[in-house]
Amino acid sequence: MIEIKAKLVRADSAIYATGERVECLIEFTHKVFADEQPPSNRNANEAGYEFQPMTRISLLNSIFYSLENLAWASAQLHCYRKTSYSTPAADKTQELTELIGRTALDAVTQAPGEVIVATKPKILFCDLKLQPGETKIYFFNEFVPRDGPPTYRGHDIRYFYKITIATQRVKSKVQTLTVPIRVLPIPIIARPDELPVTVETNEELAPTNPFLEKREISELEISWHHLKNVTARRAPKFYRISNKRGFVGRYCLFKPAYKLGEDIVGSLDFDGCQVRCVQFSVKLQQQELPIRPQPAQALSQSQSSVGDDASSIQSFDLASIASGVAVDSMHRSATSGSAREKDTPAPTGKLSTIATTHQVCYATLQTQVVVPIPLHVTPTFRTDLVDVKWRLHFEFVTSTMMDFGGPNPESGELKAPAEMPVETMVWNLPVTIYAANPLQIYSPNQTFNLLIK
Numbered sequence: 001m002i003e004i005k006a007k008l009v010r011a012d013s014a015i016y017a018t019g020e021r022v023e024c025l026i027e028f029t030h031k032v033f034a035d036e037q038p039p040s041n042r043n044a045n046e047a048g049y050e051f052q053p054m055t056r057i058s059l060l061n062s063i064f065y066s067l068e069n070l071a072w073a074s075a076q077l078h079c080y081r082k083t084s085y086s087t088p089a090a091d092k093t094q095e096l097t098e099l100i101g102r103t104a105l106d107a108v109t110q111a112p113g114e115v116i117v118a119t120k121p122k123i124l125f126c127d128l129k130l131q132p133g134e135t136k137i138y139f140f141n142e143f144v145p146r147d148g149p150p151t152y153r154g155h156d157i158r159y160f161y162k163i164t165i166a167t168q169r170v171k172s173k174v175q176t177l178t179v180p181i182r183v184l185p186i187p188i189i190a191r192p193d194e195l196p197v198t199v200e201t202n203e204e205l206a207p208t209n210p211f212l213e214k215r216e217i218s219e220l221e222i223s224w225h226h227l228k229n230v231t232a233r234r235a236p237k238f239y240r241i242s243n244k245r246g247f248v249g250r251y252c253l254f255k256p257a258y259k260l261g262e263d264i265v266g267s268l269d270f271d272g273c274q275v276r277c278v279q280f281s282v283k284l285q286q287q288e289l290p291i292r293p294q295p296a297q298a299l300s301q302s303q304s305s306v307g308d309d310a311s312s313i314q315s316f317d318l319a320s321i322a323s324g325v326a327v328d329s330m331h332r333s334a335t336s337g338s339a340r341e342k343d344t345p346a347p348t349g350k351l352s353t354i355a356t357t358h359q360v361c362y363a364t365l366q367t368q369v370v371v372p373i374p375l376h377v378t379p380t381f382r383t384d385l386v387d388v389k390w391r392l393h394f395e396f397v398t399s400t401m402m403d404f405g406g407p408n409p410e411s412g413e414l415k416a417p418a419e420m421p422v423e424t425m426v427w428n429l430p431v432t433i434y435a436a437n438p439l440q441i442y443s444p445n446q447t448f449n450l451l452i453k
Contacts, residue, residue, distance in 0.1 A: 001031045002068050002130065002452040006165055006179050007445065014445035015182045015438040019146045019220040024163055024179060026075065026138045030068045030130035031451075070128040073167035075140040076121040079148050079183075082113035083157040085290060085385055113158070117148040121166075140165075146219075150185040150435075152378045154288045155350040157386050169452060177450040182443070184260075184435035185381045186223045227434055231259045241396070243425050246274025248398055251369075253429070260379060260436040264371040264392065271365050275398045278422060281358040283393040284371050286378075289349035291385055353393075362399075375441050379433045394427040 008014055009023035016022055124138045140163070149159045163179040217225075239251045249270045258264055264284070270277055355371050371392065381388050399422045 002070065002169070003029045003031050004165065004167065004177050004450040004452070005029070005447055006163070006177055006449075007447045008179065008181070011445060013438050013441055013443050014180075015184060015441050015443055016144050017184050017186045017220070017435060017438055018144050018148060018150070019186060019223070020438070021141055021143050022077065022163065022181060023139070023141045024075070026073075026124065026140055026165055027135060028070070028073070028128065028130065028138075028167075029135040030132050032132040068130045069170050070125070070130075071168045071170050072126045073124040073128070073138075073165065074121040075124060075142075075163060075165045077117075077119045077142050077144065077161065078115050078164050079117035079145075079159065079161050080113035081116045081149075081157065081159055081385075083385060085156060085292065113160075116159075117145050119143075119145070144183055146186075146188055148183065149383050150378055150381055151182045152381070152388065154386065154388070155352075156288065156290070159383075165450075167452070172452075175450065175452055177448060179448050184438060185379055186220065186227065186435060188219075188223065224437075227259075231255075231257050231262075231434055233257075239429070241427065243275065243398065243423075245398075245400060245423075247272065248275050248277055248396060248425075249273055251394075251429075253431075257432045257434060258373055259434050260373055260377065261375050261440065262373055264369075264373065264431065266369045267366060268361070268369060269366050270361065275400060276362060276402055278362045278397045278399050278420070279358070279360045280394060280396045281356060282369055282371055283353050283395075284355040284373065285391050285393050286352040286354060287349045287387075287389040287391060288352070289347060289387040289389065291383070291387055373433060375436070377433075379435045390431050390433045392429040392431060394429065396425045396427070397422050398425060399423070 005027040007025055009025060010016075119142050122140060122142070124140070125136075128136065130136065142163075144161075148161075151161060152159045161181050161183050163181065165177040165179070166174055167176075168174045234255050237253050237256065239253070241248045241251060249268050252267045252269070254265055268277075268280070354374060354377055357369065357371055359367060359369075361367055378388060380390055399420055401417070401420055
């Protein structure tokens with residue numbers, strides 16, 4: 001019996017970025033259990049062996065100490081896609097053409113889904129013979145393709161990665177062992193010049209040595225540096241929120257791009273409002289938008305998009321964004337009020353609420369809004385079938401009652417009104433979420449094994 005064990009070298013995190021190297025240790029062991037141990041000479045005599053000593057030893061060696069022989073073993077990285085979307089006839093024809101000429105290994109390694117990205121298989125060994133109890137360890141490494149999609153588990157589509165280890169015993173079928181990994185997307189940076197980027201000192205006035213060689217930075221390092229600059233740059237944007245009854249408040253978003261694990265921090269200013277905001281809630285939502293129109297989902301998609309925003313508009317007041325004080329810092333955003341002026345509302349796709357925050361702010365002049373971004377979600381990305389976006393969904397409960405109750409003549413305190421007329425308005429603000437460093441996400445991996453009898 002042969003046992004195959006596979007474990008990733010990175011023990012603290014089974015998460016990798018596109019363009020990063022995946023390293024895995026693969027162990028092949030000839031297992032010998034207690035009931036398969038050779039008996040002693042006395043037990044051999046009691047078992048009825050009446051042969052000569054040399055014949056008995058050769059017989060025991062042939063029975064209990066037979067070699068295990070593996071013809072070959074290989075490893076490669078696959079990206080699978082499982083979707084309910086319909087693909088055009090041209091794509092199906094291309095898929096059938098690609099199926100022609102595939103080897104038996106490709107048919108064995110098919111998971112529930114179609115392979116969209118596959119690296120070249122790497123041969124670990126050929127004709128391996130293992131003694132009982134002997135172990136052979138092999139090292140496998142491969143780069144995650146830069147143009148591949150990230151790991152994503154959505155409503156109508158899934159992307160997942162697996163390291164496929166295949167082996168075959170002599171005169172037996174091919175058997176496989178898969179090791180799942182999580183892949184995060186890193187945007188590809190298109191440099192305007194083709195000059196190699198080197199590591200230089202930040203002290204421009206310091207003398208440099210022309211005889212020292214400069215280390216070139218890889219494409220992945222350039223992407224990481226660009227990602228840090230994008231997510232660290234603070235560019236406050238102010239949004240003036242109002243409805244048909246007047247000014248409600250002003251929302252400030254300190255930066256539009258965030259990484260996994262960060263907090264989306266903003267502030268709401270109700271100073272000088274004409275309509276009092278009683279309470280509000282903010283939801284971090286993930287949008288799954290199909291790229292290609294789906295005939296079976298066109299009607300339901302339009303109904304769901306109208307039901308998400310337009311139905312609440314008809315029942316309550318309309319929200320709109322107006323230009324404000326600082327023209328450079330003021331930005332317009334698509335809201336439920338702007339959707340009224342359009343013939344066809346913008347599709348919302350399939351929504352998933354990830355985080356929610358709620359505050360009661362009737363007598364508040366200014367407050368902060370903090371929405372955490374979990375580490376297990378998928379950042380913003382786009383493929384040929386789906387576009388995954390993120391947004392902040394605001395729901396404001398407003399009232400035209402500017403004074404909260406009247407003074408109580410007995411105690412001198414304010415007396416809350418028995419009834420308060422309220423209206424509800426919604427607003428959607430898009431945000432961009434990027435991947436974090438995989439080493440900062442703790443996700444311990446485990447050992448995967450396979451027994452070949």
